[in-house]
Amino acid sequence: MTFDDIQGQGRAIGLLRRAIENGRLAHAFVFAGPAGVGKRATALALARAMLCPERPNVGCGTCIDCRLVGAGSHPDLFLEDLAAAQAERATATMLSIEQIRRVCAALSLRPIRGAGKVGIVDQAERLTAEAQNALLKTLEEPRGRATLVLVTSNLDALLPTIRSRCQRLLFAPLPDDLVATLLSREGVEDEIARRAAALAGGSLDRARELTSEDGWARCEALRNRLEQIDRLGIPERLDLAGELSPRGERNRAQQTLTTATVLELFRHGMLEAARGAAPGDHPEDDFTRLASARRAHRAMATVYASVRDLERNANANLAWDKLLLELGDRRG
Numbered sequence: 001m002t003f004d005d006i007q008g009q010g011r012a013i014g015l016l017r018r019a020i021e022n023g024r025l026a027h028a029f030v031f032a033g034p035a036g037v038g039k040r041a042t043a044l045a046l047a048r049a050m051l052c053p054e055r056p057n058v059g060c061g062t063c064i065d066c067r068l069v070g071a072g073s074h075p076d077l078f079l080e081d082l083a084a085a086q087a088e089r090a091t092a093t094m095l096s097i098e099q100i101r102r103v104c105a106a107l108s109l110r111p112i113r114g115a116g117k118v119g120i121v122d123q124a125e126r127l128t129a130e131a132q133n134a135l136l137k138t139l140e141e142p143r144g145r146a147t148l149v150l151v152t153s154n155l156d157a158l159l160p161t162i163r164s165r166c167q168r169l170l171f172a173p174l175p176d177d178l179v180a181t182l183l184s185r186e187g188v189e190d191e192i193a194r195r196a197a198a199l200a201g202g203s204l205d206r207a208r209e210l211t212s213e214d215g216w217a218r219c220e221a222l223r224n225r226l227e228q229i230d231r232l233g234i235p236e237r238l239d240l241a242g243e244l245s246p247r248g249e250r251n252r253a254q255q256t257l258t259t260a261t262v263l264e265l266f267r268h269g270m271l272e273a274a275r276g277a278a279p280g281d282h283p284e285d286d287f288t289r290l291a292s293a294r295r296a297h298r299a300m301a302t303v304y305a306s307v308r309d310l311e312r313n314a315n316a317n318l319a320w321d322k323l324l325l326e327l328g329d330r331r332g
């Protein structure tokens with residue numbers, strides 16, 4: 001995959017292309033933006049552009065160097081991520097200081113095959129403070145044609161001293177229609193691709209999770225249950241909250257799917273209610289419609305507040321309890 005193959009990130013790619021062509025590539029970058037929008041793929045495309053002898057500054061995508069980059073085995077490319085941490089220690093949840101020392105040491109040596117060296121630290125939000133401090137020295141003393149790329153979906157997790165020493169490149173969420181097109185190309189049925197894209201918040205990874213084998217079935221099952229929520233009493237609602245919260249689901253992908261499903265359901269509910277609230281012939285019906293639009297609007301506000309809580313890693317169990325108790329509350 002070269003710069004040409006990356007979709008929906010024209011601004012970031014354009015900036016990198018110009019920098020590399022003008023020989024003004026920064027020694028350190030932070031690629032920041034939502035998960036699943038092409039940040040890591042762009043970092044690898046940059047590595048190809050730097051290391052490809054066939055099409056220097058661009059990357060051909062097919063020569064031995066380009067293929068070695070793709071296979072993660074180019075001697076001038078150093079990639080560290082959570083998978084590498086877990087290969088050393090299966091229970092690892094953070095990137096270790098040893099990984100950072102490895103990248104920094106490698107970048108300080110002369111290139112072996114190519115014209116430069118590239119270090120990529122993916123999931124940089126998982127760097128410990130200790131590991132980030134170990135990075136500082138490399139960032140302060142750049143050498144030769146070496147570029148380090150920190151890839152992260154949470155810029156705030158990086159120390160200000162790190163952020164200030166890197167050129168920041170922001171990656172935008174992908175447009176829904178692009179996500180749908182990419183899913184369709186991967187063989188997903190058009191209608192499902194369109195609906196999954198609407199749920200995915202601009203992330204191709206999330207959209208793929210949603211269209212995975214059991215992802216869509218779970219999504220539909222949850223939607224059916226939520227549509228019945230008005231008929232549930234308090235104990236049943238708390239039971240459902242228990243199933244939806246991390247007590248029942250520890251998997252992050254499933255959690256994302258769950259929140260996305262709840263959000264989409266109420267977004268549709270609000271749109272329907274708003275359509276129904278258009279002026280009609282019978283004033284008494286208008287009043288009913290307006291009341292239902294207001295209810296849907298309140299439900300949306302509740303859902304958004306809960307999503308915010310969940311994203312901030314606030315007490316997720318409490319957030320789900322609150323959400324399920326407030327949703328579909330027909331009073332007023």
Ligand SMILES: [Zn+2]
Nearest residue numbers: 052060063066
């Ligand atoms: Zn090449």
